[in-house]
Structures are given as C-alpha cells and as structure tokens.
Amino acid sequence: MPLITIDPDKCNHDGLCAQACPVYLIRMEKGALPEAIDRAKELCIRCGHCVAVCPTGALSNSLMPTEDFLPVPENRPGADEVEALLLSRRSVRGFRKEPIPREQLERLIEVARRAPTASNSQNVSWVMIQDPAKLERVKELTAGWMTTVDRLKRYAEGLERGRDMVLRGGTALAMAYAPEAYLWGVADSAIALTYMELMASGMGLGACWGGLVTSACGQVPELAELMGIPEEYKACGALMLGLPKQKHLLIPPRNPARVKWL
Ligand SMILES: Cc1cc2nc3c(=O)[nH]c(=O)nc-3n(C[C@H](O)[C@H](O)[C@H](O)COP(=O)(O)O)c2cc1C
Ligand code: SF4
Missing domain, CATH: 3.30.70 (Alpha-Beta Plaits)
Incomplete structure (x- = not known):
C-alpha cells in the first residue's frame, strides 16, 4: 500500500x-x-x-x-487565557496528604505524550510513582546521594529534620526517561514535563520540577532500578505532583528578557 x-x-x-x-x-x-x-x-x-x-x-x-485523528476543539483558549495560565503557573512545594486520583494522573500523561519531539521520535517514556513506600525509598536514596555532594549536604541533613527538599511532600512523582543514545532526550522530556506541569496547573494540581531526584537517578543505580529505567536509558527530568496546599496570589517579578534584535 x-x-x-x-x-x-x-x-x-x-x-x-x-x-x-x-x-x-x-x-x-x-x-x-x-x-x-x-x-x-x-x-x-x-x-x-x-x-x-x-x-x-x-x-x-x-x-x-x-x-x-482528533478534531481541533472549537473552544481553544485565546492569547489572554494562555498567557494567564503560563504566568500564574508556580512551582508548588506544599502538598496535601490525599493522593491525586489515578484518572487525573492519566490525563496528565495523555497531554504530555503529545508534546513535540525532535523528528516526532516520541522517545520519551514515563515512570509514575504513587506508592508511598516507593516514594519514601526514592527520597532516601536521593538524600544518600546528596550527602556525597558538598553543596547539597546541608539539604540532606535538613531531610532528617523533616524538611523534604527531594519530593516536597508530593504524593506522586513523574519521571521522564529516554534512550541514552538519543540526542534530544533531555530537550524532549523537558518539553513534555512542561506540558504536564502546565496541564497540572490548569487542573488545579500542584507540581514542581525534581532536579535533585533526576540527578540522583543518573548516579545511584538502585534508584534507576527502583524506577525500572533500563540500563541503556537515562532519567531526563521529573515532576513532583500533588494536591496543592499553597495558593500563590501574586506573580513574582523576573529579570527583563535579554534579547538581541538583529
Ligand atoms: C528538540 C526538537 C527539535 C526540533 N527540531 C526541528 C527542526 O530543526 N526543524 C523542524 O522543522 N522541526 C523541528 N522540530 C519539530 C518536530 O519535528 C515536531 O515537533 C514533530 O514532528 C511533531 O509534530 P508537531 O510538533 O506538529 O506535533 C523539533 C522538535 C523538537 C522537540
Ligand atoms: S512526514 Fe508527516 S506530512 Fe510527510 S507524509 Fe509523513 S505524516 Fe505526512
């Protein structure tokens, strides 16, 4: 054919x-x-x-x-609505104890899998952890790795006093991973995670990027194993997720854009 x-x-x-x-x-x-x-x-x-x-x-x-193929929805948001979503998104670091219902996590993945990927390669895979015991182990293993990095030692010690710098009390962790040999793994994962984070914000969920757990995954084989990330793949980025305890009432200032107009 x-x-x-x-x-x-x-x-x-x-x-x-x-x-x-x-x-x-x-x-x-x-x-x-x-x-x-x-x-x-x-x-x-x-x-x-x-x-x-x-x-x-x-x-x-x-x-x-x-x-x-799906029809393009007629109720696509206009620029004002998109801008409002983008600007009001914040990293949420305070979560309620109740878990996110499974259907909502599935909805997040459904959106993230439609994010653009280089040459439409769709090489990003996901681990979604909700099991409290597994989340606890992720935290422990990440903290263990943090004690070996000078600038992170202080935060690892804070964990013992209940300051959860690793997962921030999130009730779910979404980890994106891609083949080690794939050049665009981190870029594609970052875009997909950004889709997920914005969708989470739109759904009234909280999310925060998990840089520490992503870095630890590349360094601690037991962590990658716990997540079921195969050997020839690498962890590319993660989001902590949960029902938010915080509500941000203001949009904080950021640096003016540095732009060269040529
Ligand atoms: C990291 C990255 C690099 C890309 N580079 C190019 C590019 O150089 N030229 C191009 O035409 N499209 C590029 N694309 C667009 C992809 O080909 C496109 O996202 C993919 O085919 C899926 O189509 P869609 O974005 O319409 O869903 C890139 C996408 C990503 C995420
Ligand atoms: S690359 Fe895309 S536009 Fe070109 S034939 Fe294939 S599906 Fe159609």
Missing part, C-alpha cells in the same frame, strides 16, 4: 499537503494529484500534518489511520 492515497473526487489541488510535509515526501505536478516520492514510507516521520491540513479530507496516510 502506498504511503498516501488521494480521493480524486475530494482533492482540490491546493497543494497544502505537499507544503506541510516537513521532510518533503509529497510532490505535486501541475494539474495532477499529489503523490508520494520513492521511499516515502520509510522516510515518513508520522507527524500527520499531510492529513491534518487537508481541508477536504482527500488524503489518507497508510501509516496513520484517519480515524485516529
């Missing part, structure tokens, strides 16, 4: 599919129907843009069944 099939009765020859393909797999001669170039099937990155931009539904892609 060819990569793309065009319904000649629906195609309006606008060429939008050819323009949209990021890897130039679709050509369109004047007056002819769009067609895929040689080896298109092996070169296709399955981004779905060819199907998504066709206004008449004339194009189907044999690697991506059309029924798997």
